[in-house]
Amino acid sequence: MSDDHTHGHSAHDAPPNPYLEKHTTPEQTAALEKRVQALESLLVAKGLVSSETLDKLVETYENDLGPINGATVVARAWVDPAYKERLLKDATTAIAELGFSGLQGEHMMVVENTPDTHNLVVCTLCSCYPWPVLGLPPAWFKDAAYRSRSVVDPRGVLRDFGLELDESTAVKVWDSSAEIRYMVLPERPAGTEDMSEEELTALVSRDSMIGVTKVQPPAA
Amino acid sequence: MNGVHDMGGMTCYGPVKPEENEPIFHAAWEKRVFAMTMLGMGQLDTLDAFRHAIERMDPTHYLSSTYYEHWLAALEALAVEKGVLTPEELATGVAQETGKRTEGPLPPEAIPAVVQGGAPCNRTEGRLTPRFSVGDQVQARNLNPTGHTRLPRYVRGKNGSIVQVHGTFVYPDTNAHGQGEQPQPLYSVRFTAQELWGPDAAATDDLYIDLWEDYLDPA
Numbered sequence: 001m002s003d004d005h006t007h008g009h010s011a012h013d014a015p016p017n018p019y020l021e022k023h024t025t026p027e028q029t030a031a032l033e034k035r036v037q038a039l040e041s042l043l044v045a046k047g048l049v050s051s052e053t054l055d056k057l058v059e060t061y062e063n064d065l066g067p068i069n070g071a072t073v074v075a076r077a078w079v080d081p082a083y084k085e086r087l088l089k090d091a092t093t094a095i096a097e098l099g100f101s102g103l104q105g106e107h108m109m110v111v112e113n114t115p116d117t118h119n120l121v122v123c124t125l126c127s128c129y130p131w132p133v134l135g136l137p138p139a140w141f142k143d144a145a146y147r148s149r150s151v152v153d154p155r156g157v158l159r160d161f162g163l164e165l166d167e168s169t170a171v172k173v174w175d176s177s178a179e180i181r182y183m184v185l186p187e188r189p190a191g192t193e194d195m196s197e198e199e200l201t202a203l204v205s206r207d208s209m210i211g212v213t214k215v216q217p218p219a220a
Numbered sequence: 221m222n223g224v225h226d227m228g229g230m231t232c233y234g235p236v237k238p239e240e241n242e243p244i245f246h247a248a249w250e251k252r253v254f255a256m257t258m259l260g261m262g263q264l265d266t267l268d269a270f271r272h273a274i275e276r277m278d279p280t281h282y283l284s285s286t287y288y289e290h291w292l293a294a295l296e297a298l299a300v301e302k303g304v305l306t307p308e309e310l311a312t313g314v315a316q317e318t319g320k321r322t323e324g325p326l327p328p329e330a331i332p333a334v335v336q337g338g339a340p341c342n343r344t345e346g347r348l349t350p351r352f353s354v355g356d357q358v359q360a361r362n363l364n365p366t367g368h369t370r371l372p373r374y375v376r377g378k379n380g381s382i383v384q385v386h387g388t389f390v391y392p393d394t395n396a397h398g399q400g401e402q403p404q405p406l407y408s409v410r411f412t413a414q415e416l417w418g419p420d421a422a423a424t425d426d427l428y429i430d431l432w433e434d435y436l437d438p439a
Contacts, residue, residue, distance in 0.1 A: 024286065029247050029249070032289065033247070035249075035292070036249040036252050036256075036292065037249075037252075038313030039292070039313075040252055041313065041315075042305055042310070042313065042315050043260055043304075045315035045318055046304055046318065047318070047323075047324065048259075048260045048263055048304065049255075049259045049260050049325050050325040050326070050328075052328045053325060053327060053328045054252060054256060055255075055328070056328035056331045057254075057258055057259060057331050057335070058245075058252075058254065060332070060335055061244065062244055062251075065335075101336055101337075102337055102338040103258075103335055103338045103339065104338070106338040106339065106340040106341065107341070107342065107386070124227050124228030124372055124374075125225055125226060125227075125228075125271075126271055127287060132336075136244055138239065138242050139242060139246070139286070140236050140238045142287040143236075143237075143287075144227055144283065145234050145235060145236045147227045148227035148228060148230035148233050149230070149236070151228045151427055152230075152374075152416075152417055153231065155425075157236055160235045161236070168424065170425060170426070171413075171424065171425040171426075172427075172428060173425070173426070173427045173428065175228065175372070175428070175430075176430070177371075177372065177430050178341075178370060178392075178406055178430035178431075179341040180386060180406075180408075180430050212236075
């Protein structure tokens with residue numbers, strides 16, 4: 001918790017653990033490539049999938065879905081108070097208004113950061129993540145360190161991302177344990193009053209919509 | 221089950237390490253596993269059964285493998301358990317007989333509708349009348365099932381309050397085990413950080429989690 005410093009044991013002092021070294025040597029990767037190619041040929045032979053359809057799905061998630069979608073939603077909410085109200089009340093419908101919907105975003109909730117409240121999203125049991133607005137999750141969101149510590153030490157996790165919250169700020173952690181998917185509506189930074197919706201969209205980072213950072217003001 | 225996947229509250233895994241300019245996939249095989257799972261898993265079993273297949277991995281393998289290796293392990297396990305592949309086929313990579321499916325695989329043209337349509341988990345049948353209302357005080361049950369559950373250990377036995385009634389949703393604990401969807405009310409429940417982690421936790425902080433009705437008692 002907040003007494004990491006007084007006790008002198010922060011999460012950063014955890015000893016290296018051989019079990020946590022991921023299998024990503026060239027040899028291990030080559031073995032996985034071979035195993036996965038064999039599985040694909042089997043599933044194709046059995047008629048479950050076709051390789052062309054697999055290609056199409058991969059292309060879709062590589063090219064068509066990503067945090068730009070969520071950033072578009074955030075920027076709209078910043079410039080359009082009526083949209084923001086709809087977004088906070090019924091996120092799934094409001095997000096669909098902008099053309100984003102589907103797998104792993106069927107039931108959306110958007111939670112708002114304010115000067116005195118900071119929201120953070122995690123999935124402790126697996127890696128649930130709002131794909132239509134943020135794309136596929138980064139590795140750290142799926143790894144043990146984030147999934148385990150975000151609920152017990154959210155302020156420490158935020159420090160890992162360089163964000164030191166004031167003690168008076170309330171932290172709300174959202175554990176996506178069911179099929180509801182969460183996105184954070186970050187605070188609009190100061191100094192952006194004259195920016196266009198498009199410029200605002202470019203300012204919104206993925207991490208700010210997970211809740212591990214704030215949106216930074218534009219560089220002077 | 222009380223598995224290694226139920227990680228909430230542990231502090232033994234070190235700092236979070238974000239990767240600069242992280243690619244969407246880290247290797248070609250990850251793309252194939254992602255797509256094979258998304259398109260093949262639904263023909264094998266439910267999403268809940270898939271999650272449980274990951275939870276059944278050897279715990280040391282779970283911790284030492286990347287996310288898509290979890291998917292690969294679960295996909296292989298379910299393909300064998302559901303009789304789509306024999307263990308011999310999986311070991312050799314050679315199909316002994318072709319599939320008996322009458323329908324062909326999904327064509328590429330179907331992908332946009334699959335991705336944008338999704339697979340909603342709310343239902344208009346099942347247990348439709350919620351037992352709890354917003355503001356009700358509840359206690360997460362101290363359940364330790366050996367099968368799949370979405371009730372993590374760190375909230376069991378803890379007191380919280382209902383902040384939202386989401387509606388009636390597919391119940392993972394039965395849906396993962398071939399016992400049907402058995403839809404029931406799902407709630408957003410707030411626990412104070414101090415209730416979960418003791419007096420050293422920040423008095424300002426709260427944890428919100430979505431819990432099914434059968435996970436809850438009145439407090």
